[in-house]
Each structure stands twice: as C-alpha cells, then as structure tokens.
Amino acid sequence: MTVQSGTSQGDVVVVFAGQGDFRRSLALLWRTPGEAVPRSGPGPRPGLTVDAIVDAGIAIADASGIAAVSMREVGKRVGRTGMALYTYVPSKDELVDVMYDRALAEMPTGYDLTDGWRAALSAWTHDYWAFCLRHPWTLQVSQARPVLGPNENAMLETVLRILFATGLSAQVLRRVVGTLINHVRGAAQTVVDSRQAAAATGVSDEDWWAARSAAFEEVVPDFAERFPTVVRLAEEAATAPPEPELPYLEREATETFDAGLAVLLDGIEAIVRRSAQDVPDARGARAAEGAQGPPSGSRRYSGP
Numbered sequence: 001m002t003v004q005s006g007t008s009q010g011d012v013v014v015v016f017a018g019q020g021d022f023r024r025s026l027a028l029l030w031r032t033p034g035e036a037v038p039r040s041g042p043g044p045r046p047g048l049t050v051d052a053i054v055d056a057g058i059a060i061a062d063a064s065g066i067a068a069v070s071m072r073e074v075g076k077r078v079g080r081t082g083m084a085l086y087t088y089v090p091s092k093d094e095l096v097d098v099m100y101d102r103a104l105a106e107m108p109t110g111y112d113l114t115d116g117w118r119a120a121l122s123a124w125t126h127d128y129w130a131f132c133l134r135h136p137w138t139l140q141v142s143q144a145r146p147v148l149g150p151n152e153n154a155m156l157e158t159v160l161r162i163l164f165a166t167g168l169s170a171q172v173l174r175r176v177v178g179t180l181i182n183h184v185r186g187a188a189q190t191v192v193d194s195r196q197a198a199a200a201t202g203v204s205d206e207d208w209w210a211a212r213s214a215a216f217e218e219v220v221p222d223f224a225e226r227f228p229t230v231v232r233l234a235e236e237a238a239t240a241p242p243e244p245e246l247p248y249l250e251r252e253a254t255e256t257f258d259a260g261l262a263v264l265l266d267g268i269e270a271i272v273r274r275s276a277q278d279v280p281d282a283r284g285a286r287a288a289e290g291a292q293g294p295p296s297g298s299r300r301y302s303g304p
Contacts, residue, residue, distance in 0.1 A: 013066050013140050015066060015096055015140055015142060016144065017100070017142070017145045017146060018145055018148070020091050020094040021094065025097045025098070026148065028089065028094060028098050029097065029098055029148065048080060048084070049088075050088050050089065051102075053074055053078060053088055054089075054098050055102075056074045056078050057095055057096070057099045058102065058103055060073055060074065061137040062135055062137065065136075065137055066137040066140050069096065070082070071083075071092060071095070074095070097149070098149070100141045100147050100149070100152075101150065101152050102151065103131075103135050103151075104131075104151035104154070104155055105151045107127060107128065107131055107151070107154070107155045107158070109157075109158045111124055111161075113162065116165075117162055117163065117166050118265055118269065120162045120165075121162050121163065121180075121265065121268075124158065125180060125183075128155075128184045129188055132188035133191060139189050139192060143181070143185070156177070159177060166268060166272050167276070168275060176268060179264065183257070183261065187256055188253075188257075190252075190253035190256075191249075191250050191253045191254065194253065204247060205247045206247070
C-alpha cells in the first residue's frame with residue numbers, strides 16, 4: 001500500500017512495507033534466487049521469472065521513481081502484459097517489498113576490522129550513502145515497517161557485527177544503529193530533493209538563491225539586526241563557490257553528511273572510552289566494599 005500526497009509536480013509517495021499478502025511476501029522474499037514459487041493463476045509462458053520481474057521494477061524505480069512502478073509498466077519491460085505478472089507476484093505491494101530487499105543485496109556484508117571498528121563503520125556508512133543515491137526510491141520505503149527480508153537483515157547483521165567490536169552494550173548499540181541509518185537517509189534525501197527540485201522546476205539551486213537574494217534584502221533590510229547569529233554563521237562558515245558539476249545544495253548535503261558522520265563516530269569513541277574507564281572503577285568499588293564489609297545498618301543477625 002502506498003500513501004500519496006499530491007504536489008503540483010506529481011506525487012510524493014511513502015511506501016509502508018507488508019501491506020499486501022504478508023505470507024506471499026515472505027515466501028517471495030525468502031525464496032532461493034531463481035527458485036520457482038507457488039503461482040496464483042494459469043501456468044506462465046517460459047522465460048519469465050520472479051527475479052526478472054523484480055529487476056524490471058527496480059530499473060523503472062531507479063529511472064522514474066517508485067510512483068512509476070506498476071504491474072503494467074513492469075510487464076512492458078519484460079515483454080508481457082501486466083495481468084501475466086500476477087501469476088508470479090500478487091500485486092504491486094508485494095513487488096515493492098521484494099524490490100527493496102533485492103536492491104539491498106548490493107550492500108557489502110564483509111568489512112575488515114583490522115584497522116578497528118571506526119574505519120569499518122565509516123566504510124559501511126559511506127557504502128549505504130552511495131546505495132541510497134543509486135536507488136533514491138528506497139528512501140520512500142518507510143522505516144516504520146520493515147520489509148523483513150534476508151538482505152535487509154543481512155545489512156543489519158553487518159553493521160551490528162562492526163558495532164559489537166566496540167564493546168558497548170546492546171542497549172546502546174541499538175540506538176546507535178538507528179542514529180546512523182537516520183543520518184544517512186536524511187542527508188541522502190536532501191541530495192535527492194535537490195536533484196528532483198532542479199529537474200521539476202527547471203531552476204538550479206544557484207539560480208533560485210540568486211533570484212531571491214536581492215529581493216530578500218529589499219523586503220527585510222534589517223535582517224542582520226533581527227537575526228545576528230544566523231548572519232554570523234553564514235559569514236563565518238562561507239565556503240568557496242561549488243564546482244559547476246556539483247549543485248550548491250547537493251554539495252552542502254554531502255559535506256553535512258561527512259561532518260555529521262565524524263561527530264557521530266567521535267561520540268561513539270567517547271562512549272567507548274568512558275565505558276572502559278567505568279569498568280575498572282566499578283571493579284575497584286566492589287573490591288573496596290568487600291574488604292570493608294557491608295554497611296553497619298545492613299548487617300543481619302546470624303545467631304551466636
């Protein structure tokens with residue numbers, strides 16, 4: 001099931017996983033690649049597979065967004081009618097679930113921890129960032145409802161294997177994983193929005209800002225007096241003009257991603273150091289308590 005909010009340029013689509021026949025979805029997700037699956041209609045013509053259908057759906061979504069994916073369009077791509085696909089995949093709902101999980105198979109599953117968890121985690125995060133930009137439609141698949149597929153779990157297994165090397169508790173790592181994923185998806189969404197805005201409006205980031213800067217100064221001449229800290233940030237953090245091949249907002253989002261990742265990694269390192277210090281302190285406190293005996297008020301009568 002998709003939830004759409006209309007805009008003047010088209011539909012913004014949010015997809016919640018598992019809205020079709022969840023048993024059929026799970027069977028499709030966890031099948032062996034190339035394996036035949038139970039069909040819900042007449043026998044298909046030879047040469048068509050679930051994998052081919054899913055790959056066609058991914059290609060359409062990569063090129064035109066998830067809203068462009070329909071059983072009819074996928075059928076055209078594989079040389080069949082839309083109705084012919086229903087013997088393989090019950091509906092678009094199940095198809096998108098499998099598309100999302102199949103796309104995640106691109107994510108590496110092995111990271112070398114020789115140089116420590118930080119280098120491995122940085123590599124994983126950059127790989128996920130690149131994945132999101134290759135398949136921007138995956139950002140429209142809501143994280144509120146997991147797909148529950150093998151590749152989605154493989155991605156989680158991979159990053160957890162890296163994070164457990166920090167020695168931090170599972171309670172802490174559970175929140176760290178969510179923070180990292182949200183950081184990647186949020187920054188990648190800004191890049192995607194920048195690209196889509198230019199394509200939808202025909203106006204680049206640079207032209208958009210240039211057209212508004214002069215008018216803004218005329219309408220709000222006292223802006224610097226009213227918002228001095230905002231102006232200070234803009235002046236002190238000013239950077240060189242972006243390269244022609246990299247739009248302004250895309251460059252900003254990329255630099256924000258890198259800076260935010262560094263802050264997150266520094267924060268994890270700080271927690272690791274603090275946890276390492278707390279362990280000896282706790283052991284020392286327990287040893288001292290044992291040597292002194294329990295507090296007098298806690299002693300119990302044990303008889304003569």
